[in-house]
Amino acid sequence: MLLITGASGALGSLIAERLAGRPDVRTGTRLPDRNQDQDRHQDRHQDRHQDRIRVDFDVPETLDFTGVDTLLLISAGYGEDDEVIARHDAAISAAERDGVGHIVYTSLTEAGDHLPYALPHRWTERRLRNSPVAWTVLRNGLYAELMAWLAAPGPDGRITAPLGEGRVAAVAREDLAEVAVRVALAPASHTNQVYELVGDRPLSGADLAEAAGARYTPATLASARATLSTPDAAPFQPPMLVGTYSAIAAGFLATPDTGTLRSLLPHPPRPALTAYAAALPGRP
Numbered sequence: 112m113l114l115i116t117g118a119s120g121a122l123g124s125l126i127a128e129r130l131a132g133r134p135d136v137r138t139g140t141r142l143p144d145r146n147q148d149q150d151r152h153q154d155r156h157q158d159r160h161q162d163r164i165r166v167d168f169d170v171p172e173t174l175d176f177t178g179v180d181t182l183l184l185i186s187a188g189y190g191e192d193d194e195v196i197a198r199h200d201a202a203i204s205a206a207e208r209d210g211v212g213h214i215v216y217t218s219l220t221e222a223g224d225h226l227p228y229a230l231p232h233r234w235t236e237r238r239l240r241n242s243p244v245a246w247t248v249l250r251n252g253l254y255a256e257l258m259a260w261l262a263a264p265g266p267d268g269r270i271t272a273p274l275g276e277g278r279v280a281a282v283a284r285e286d287l288a289e290v291a292v293r294v295a296l297a298p299a300s301h302t303n304q305v306y307e308l309v310g311d312r313p314l315s316g317a318d319l320a321e322a323a324g325a326r327y328t329p330a331t332l333a334s335a336r337a338t339l340s341t342p343d344a345a346p347f348q349p350p351m352l353v354g355t356y357s358a359i360a361a362g363f364l365a366t367p368d369t370g371t372l373r374s375l376l377p378h379p380p381r382p383a384l385t386a387y388a389a390a391l392p393g394r395p
């Protein structure tokens with residue numbers, strides 16, 4: 112049996128959608144009974160919820176992986192490093208205890224080492240390398256859809272995200288979901304492999320603006336930090352987002368795909384600019 116964790120997230124729901132109806136697949140999420148209307152990533156198929164089980168890395172009694180051959184462990188990335196590390200450690204420890212044969216983990220690209228949230232990914236990769244369980248690491252690049260959130264035009268038709276002259280090899284989330292499905296369904300041929308999954312065309316602020324029908328007038332990191340530091344932001348959030356802008360602006364996320372993504376997909380990668388434009392707020 113293949114179990115996917117984090118099945119209500121943006122990536123997890125795309126993966127679950129691709130695997131819907133398979134008798135050998137189960138989906139795990141923190142709130143399996145969540146009302147569809149409350150689901151941030153609303154599903155189109157009501158019946159997909161029927162075999163969801165509760166999996167919450169923060170709640171040890173929900174971590175029963177008996178009978179699971181392959182665990183697709185979607186990183187539970189929002190929180191301070193110690194919280195995220197504890198979640199991933201709990202999931203891997205439960206998998207080891209319950210005899211899971213293979214863990215497929217969604218990580219972060221090596222180029223993302225300068226991002227503020229890189230550390231828990233590297234910790235988890237090291238944890239897997241030291242585990243007796245077979246593993247595959249999918250090092251996901253920044254989602255094109257994330258850029259639609261980080262660099263959306265304002266009401267004045269300007270993108271002010273502080274990307275400087277930097278570029279980002281963003282990748283369509285759908286491509287990452289498709290790779291995850293293909294790897295998780297045939298894990299033996301990907302044992303102990305680390306895949307760097309980035310887009311094939313590094314995008315600049317000007318590229319994003321053109322796709323959005325906007326103008327690019329980048330702000331400074333300081334002004335972005337001030338804008339992001341609202342009373343309802345969690346303390347870790349402004350540094351996380353400012354660090355993302357900074358890494359892009361400094362050119363650390365510009366390295367394009369050298370063929371890995373293409374080799375794991377049965378078709379050419381989806382254009383990241385198209386995914387970006389489609390995900391912009393207010394687009395159908």
Ligand SMILES: NC(=O)c1ccc[n+]([C@@H]2O[C@H](COP(=O)([O-])OP(=O)(O)OC[C@H]3O[C@@H](n4cnc5c(N)ncnc54)[C@H](OP(=O)(O)O)[C@@H]3O)[C@@H](O)[C@H]2O)c1
Nearest residue numbers: 117118119120121122140141167168186187188252253254
């Ligand atoms: N490459 C990128 O651009 C990028 C961008 C953002 C995030 N990420 C990372 O990739 C992951 C998936 O991305 P996404 O866009 O799907 O994020 P998302 O929509 O924000 O979803 C968050 C994910 O974290 C899971 N999660 C949170 N706390 C958990 C816990 N205690 N136990 C188990 N699962 C928990 C959620 O699972 P349920 O809600 O189903 O329980 C969900 O799958 C994120 O969690 C983050 O680590 C990558």
